[in-house]
Amino acid sequence: MELKETLAGLLDDARARSLSLLEPLADTELVRQHSPLMSPLVWDLAHVANFEDLWLVRALGSDAVGAEYDHLYDAFEHPRAHRPSLPLLDPAGARRYLAEVRARALACLEGARLDTDEPLLDAGYVYRMVLQHEHQHDETMLATLQLMAAPGYRPETGSPAPTVGGAAPVPGAAEVVVAGGPFIMGTDTDPWAYDNERPAHEVDVPSFVIDTRPTTNAEYLEFVQAGGYHHPRWWTEAGWSWRNEAGLEHPGAWVSYGAQSWALDRFGVEVDLPPDEPVQHVCWYEADAYARWRGKRLPTEAEWEKAASWNPKAGVKHRYPWGNRLPEADQANLGHARFGPTPAGAFGDGASPWGCRQMVGDVWExxxxxxxPYPGFRAFPYREYSEVFWGPEHKVLRGGSWASHPSAVRTTFRNWDYPIRRQIFAGLRCARDL
Structure with a gap:
């Protein structure tokens, strides 16, 4: 299939996915701010359109569809908490903007040269960037939907609450030793890679031990019941201050009915806390405190990437833990196929060469x-994706979640967020020194 035809099909698939995600909701739910942590869903829709307008229309030399909307949908200009007060497009206007931009973008694609040395167009890079941006906003919208009050969100109008299933887990916790030595971190060749994943460079990582699966709800509950949220010895100074300020007692979306009775709020529906699922909705401070309590620590991102991607026998790096083939349903839980994580230790077919499972999908780690920045980093095609976020204010997450689209997941992909952030689908995997 010709590249242009492939890209057009991927754009259509992404749009259908975004619209179907919100199709069950009334327009009143799209304009409501369900949490000050998140934008109104209608803002996300029009922001997706505006980003495409910028990069697939104007950047390719065509006239803007909606330049007058640029200031409204600039994420840097307007923090999420303030967006409901803006004169936003209503749902019908946002859908119309999406459709008009897409028609113009496809017309531009027809005339674009993709066999060029121009970095923005080479191998369709700008189209891959815009595709990932839309898929990443789908995950953001899912985080918003998780925060909706009861009766909550249903994937289809009138359907039962989202349920989770998957491959059988491996019983019990296990660790694996990752041998020390150099490996190649990052990439020079992946056509989907963002600027912060580049360039590829050699990193010498000392031997370490890492868990073969993410931390479960049952394991994290032991920390809660042992008083982990009430002992500052497990927390960094900043983490303990935040725990007290925010009144944290347990992960987000957990509901307590006494010390021995726990439930999980899953899209507005309470279910018994699934003991074998990876814990999610923990911030970095909570993840770090738990790891300390276990006598372990969080892995560095270099350790994580080596455990996820490096084949020590062949001395080569893989795009995914299992190799370079695109994800299959028996290898990873991605693309909101289940609307929640699968049991920890599942997906043996998706294990890395070191034996680590679920390094891709289920929960961000x-x-x-x-x-x-990596040595030799160069911002491309705009500074605001990565460069403005460098520094200790943001911690790195790896691996993607059950809500991540496969196009926005690979062993080199770097996510980042504030250490207080817990509405995202994030958990942890422990490591320790050898």
């Missing part, structure tokens, strides 16, 4: 690393 906090690392100990600050978000920093």
């Amino acid at each position: 906090w690392t100990s690393s600050d978000f920093r």
Whole structure:
């Protein structure tokens, strides 16, 4: 299939996915701010359109569809908490903007040269960037939907509450030793890679031990019941201050009915806390405190990437833990196929060469690393994707979640967020020194 035809099909698939995600909701739910942590869903829709307008229309030399909307949908100009007060497009206007931009973008694609040395167009890079941006906003919208009050969100009008299933887990916790030595971190060749994943560079990582699966709800509950939220010895100074300020007692979306009775709020519906599922909705401070309590620590992002991607026998790096083939349903839980994580230790077919499972999908995994540029980093095609976020204010997450689209997941992909952030679908995997 010709590249242009492939890209057009991927754009259509992404749009259908975004619209179907919100199709069950009334327009009143789209304009409501369900949490001050998140935008109204209608803002996300029009922001997706505006980003496409910028990069698939104007950047390719065509006239803007909606330049007058640029200031409204600039994420840097307007923090999420303030967006409901803006004169936003209503749902019908946002859908119309999406459709008009897409028609113009496809017309531009027809005339674009993709066999060029121009970095923005080479191999369709700008189209891959815009595709990932839309898929990433789908995950953001799912985080918003998780925060909706009861009766909550249903994937289809009138359907039962989302349920989770998956491959059988491996019973019990296990660790694996990752041998020390150099490996190649990042990439020079992945056509989907963002600027912060580049360039590829050699990193010498000392031997370490890492868990073969993410931390479960049952394991994290032991920390809660042992009083982990009430002992500052497990927390960093900043983490303990935040725990007290926010009144944290347990992960987000957990509901307590006494010390021995716990439930999970899943899209507005309470279910018994699934003991074998990876814990999610923990911030970096909570993940770090738990790991300390276990006598372990969070892995660095270099350790995480080596455990996820490096084949020590062949001395080669893989795009995914299992190799370079695109994800299959028996290898990873991605693309909101189940609307929640699968049991920890599942997906043996998706294990890395070291034996680590679920390094891709299910829950984002906090690392100990600050978000920093790789040696030789060059911002492309705009500074605001990565460069403005460098520094200790943001911690790196790896691996993607059950809500992440496969196009926005790979062993080099770097996510980042504030250490207080817990509405995202994030958990942890422990490591320790050898």
